[in-house]
Amino acid sequence: MRIDLDGFDLFSLFLIGSIFGLLFVLSGCAPETDLTRQGRAPAADVSAPGPAGGVLVDPMAGAADVPVNLAAVVIRFPAPITLPAEALHVCAGGPAAVPVEAPEASACDGGVCFRAALGAPLPAAASCRVELGAGAVDGDGQAVPAGLIGLFGTAAAADDTPPVLTGVAVEVAGPCIGVRFSTDEPATGSIVLAADGVESVVPAGAGLTDFDVAVPTSLLPPSVAATVTVRAVDRAGNPVESAPLALTTPPAIPPLVITEVLANPAGPEPAQEYVEVRNLGDADLSLEGLVIQDSRGADTLPAGTLVAGAYGLVVTSAYDPQGGADPPPRPRTALFRVDGRIGADGLSNGGEAVRLVQGDTVVSSYGGWVDVSSSAWAGHSVHRLVETACDRADAWSRTPLPPTPGAPAP
Numbered sequence: 001m002r003i004d005l006d007g008f009d010l011f012s013l014f015l016i017g018s019i020f021g022l023l024f025v026l027s028g029c030a031p032e033t034d035l036t037r038q039g040r041a042p043a044a045d046v047s048a049p050g051p052a053g054g055v056l057v058d059p060m061a062g063a064a065d066v067p068v069n070l071a072a073v074v075i076r077f078p079a080p081i082t083l084p085a086e087a088l089h090v091c092a093g094g095p096a097a098v099p100v101e102a103p104e105a106s107a108c109d110g111g112v113c114f115r116a117a118l119g120a121p122l123p124a125a126a127s128c129r130v131e132l133g134a135g136a137v138d139g140d141g142q143a144v145p146a147g148l149i150g151l152f153g154t155a156a157a158a159d160d161t162p163p164v165l166t167g168v169a170v171e172v173a174g175p176c177i178g179v180r181f182s183t184d185e186p187a188t189g190s191i192v193l194a195a196d197g198v199e200s201v202v203p204a205g206a207g208l209t210d211f212d213v214a215v216p217t218s219l220l221p222p223s224v225a226a227t228v229t230v231r232a233v234d235r236a237g238n239p240v241e242s243a244p245l246a247l248t249t250p251p252a253i254p255p256l257v258i259t260e261v262l263a264n265p266a267g268p269e270p271a272q273e274y275v276e277v278r279n280l281g282d283a284d285l286s287l288e289g290l291v292i293q294d295s296r297g298a299d300t301l302p303a304g305t306l307v308a309g310a311y312g313l314v315v316t317s318a319y320d321p322q323g324g325a326d327p328p329p330r331p332r333t334a335l336f337r338v339d340g341r342i343g344a345d346g347l348s349n350g351g352e353a354v355r356l357v358q359g360d361t362v363v364s365s366y367g368g369w370v371d372v373s374s375s376a377w378a379g380h381s382v383h384r385l386v387e388t389a390c391d392r393a394d395a396w397s398r399t400p401l402p403p404t405p406g407a408p409a410p
Contacts, residue, residue, distance in 0.1 A: 050131075050132060050149035050150060051132045051136070051144050051145050051146065051147040051149070052078075052079070052081055052132075052136070052138060053077055053078040053079070054075050054076070054132060055075065055076050055149065055150060056074075056075060056130060056149060056152065057074040057076045057108070057113060057206055057207050058074040058186065058206045058207030059073070059186070059207065059235060060150075060152070060186075060207055061151065062151075063152040063153065063186075064152070064153040065154075065155040066122070066128070066152050066154050066155060066235060067122075067154070067155050067157075067158055067234075067235055068121045068122045068123070068124050068154055068157065068158050069121055069159060069160075069236045069237070070118055070121075070122055070154075071117060071118065071233075071235060071236055071237035072115050072117045072118055073090060073100070073115075073130060074113055074114070074116075074188075074206050075088075075103075075114050075130070076108055076110055076111050076112070076114075077111050077112050077114070078111040078112075079111060079138070079139055080105070080139050081137060081144060082136065082138075083103050083114050084102070084136070085101060085103065085116070086133070087132060087134060087135035088100050088103060088131075088132065088133070089130070089131040089132075089133050090116075090118060090122075090128065090129075090130050091122060091126070091128040091129065092129050092130075092131045093129050098118050098119065098120050098121075099118070099119035100116040100117065101116060101118075101119060103115060103116040108203075108206075115206075121158070123154060124154060124156050124157065125153075125154060125155070126153070127151055127152075127153055128151060128152055128153070128154055129148060129150075129151045130149045130151065130152075131146065131147065132145075132146055132147055132149055133146050158236065159234065159235070159236040159238065160236070160238065161238060162240040163184055163185050163187045163232050163233075163234045163238065163240050165181055165182070165230060165232060165240055166181070166182045166183075167180060167182045168180070168181040168230050168242050168245065169181070170228045170245045170247060172217070172248075172249075172250055173362075173390075174250075174355075174362035174365055174390075174391050175216060175217055175218070175250070175253055175363065175390070175391070176216055176217060176390035176391065176392075177193070177214070177215045177216075177217055177228065178213070178214050179191050179204070179211070179213050179214075179228060180211065180212045181230045183208075183232050183234075183240075185209065185234050185235075186207050186208065186209055186234070186235060187207075187209070187232040187233060187235070188204075188205070188207070188232065188233050189204030189206075189208065189211045189213075189231065189232045190202065190203055190204050190231045190232075191204050191215060191228060191229070192229040192230075192231060193215065193219055193220055193226060193227075193228055194227050195220040195221055195225065195226035195227070195249060196220075196224050198220060198221060200219040202219070204230075211230075214390035214391075216388075216390060217250055220249050221249065222250065222251050222252040222253075223248070223250070223251050223252070224248070224249050225247075225248055226246070226247055226248065226249050227244035227245060227246055227247070228247060229241060229243075229244045229245070250361055251359075251361055253358060253363045254285050254363060255279065255280040255281035255285070256278070256279055256280070256285060256287070256356060257277065257280055257384065257387055258276070258356055258364045258366050258384065259276045259278045259311065259387055260382065260384065260403065260404065260405070261276070261354055261382050262275075262276075262326070262347075262381040263347035263348060263349050263352070263372055263381075263382075264373065264377055264378050264380070265325070265326050265379060266325040266378050266379030267320075267323045268323075269346060270316060270340070270341045270345075270346025270347065272316075272319060272323055272325070272326055273315070273346055273347045274314060274319065275292060275313070275314040275342060275347075275366075276312070276313055276314075276406070277306070277311070277312050277313075277314065277364070278306075278309075278310070278387060279307065279309060279310055280387065280388065281308055282308050282309075283308055284305050284306070285305065285306050285307075286303070286305055287302075287303070287305070287312075287336060288301070288302075288304070289301075289358065290358055290363065291356070291357045292343065292354070292355075292356055292357075293343060293354065293355045293356075293357055294342065294344060294346075294347060294348070294352055294354055295343075295348070295352050295353055295368075296343060296344035296345065297343045297344025297345070298357075299338035299342060299343065301336050301338065302336055302337060302338070304334060304336055306334055310333075310334065311330070311333055311405075311407065312333060312334035312335070312336055312406075313329055313334070313336065313405055313406065314338065314342065315335055316337065316338060316340055316341060316342060316346075317337050317338065317339055317340055318340055319335070319337065321335070325379070326379060326403060326405075327403055327404070327405065329406040330406030330407045333405065333406030349371070349372050349373035349377075350371050351368040351369060351371045351372070353366065353367050362391075364391060365391045366382070366384070366391070366396065367391065367393060367396075369393040370382045370399065372400050377400045379402075379403070380401060380402060380403065381400060381401065381402075381403040381404075382396055382397055382400055382401070383396065383401055383410070384396050384397075384409070385397055387408075
């Protein structure tokens, strides 16, 4: 484009220049005037998983004020991998990478956790990168690509003060012991159970300030005096331990667990409702004398045997295994029939607690955590996804799933 400037006065020239300047800015071509941004790398997405799905657990990705005397880093992968020390780089890209010891693997929520102790202090007041280098191998023997796992910020000084424990509480709930406690800073917790010379140490989580753990009472002898002690270690390795809390372990209970609840069958209610149970033991189990309860009533189970490892169904007297609207039980699944309704009025679709009781002791329970009253959930059941887990909401499916009577969860 050619512009003839003949005949234009100074005001016209100023106006034309202003218009062109505005167009230049609106087009995204304005010159960089914020000199503080020169040479700065873009911020990393601290929430994105790294190679092989690895994420920082402790310190969490994006954490700030991590003490320079950090004892270890904890990384979680969704599936097992082989992780040698030389494949893990801490504070990579800084003045000097911090040496790490051979990572120790253990099961944790969501996969496998690796704890790698650090062999030197972290740089003070710095951004510290945790990266996966060459040498890691996945479960198929394939090399895991290198890349950033996460980063965190360090404090200006060391942390030499142990964490403070508060709110320590212990409660026997059915076949488990519930333990709760809090710390005033992120810590790794553990629970020590002791009775009759038997001691068990159970991990309680890493990088947390609030701990809520259920521990199977089967770790201790039945009907004996026991103690529970809570331990916590902060990121710098400073330990703290509670005084032992006394309790009496519950009586021995059969290895029977509620594994599935169908409260809203596609077929007629309450006739086609059922509660699935499984014998987790290695010997056949008599169900005589056991009671199934809902929130308003109870039924005594009929005499019958559930073989080792097998599933059985507690059903109504009118239950039709070949009803057609709902899937039939797996062949040879034992049926334990009660009266026309399970409990007082059948199982509530709105979410109702169901308990299996022996005398005064709860053998297994489902807390009614999922509402299945929607018509979209007709013919769907709620499953215990971890059959050996304690009676807590996190052991069960969060939404209804297709029923699998007499078989494992889908």
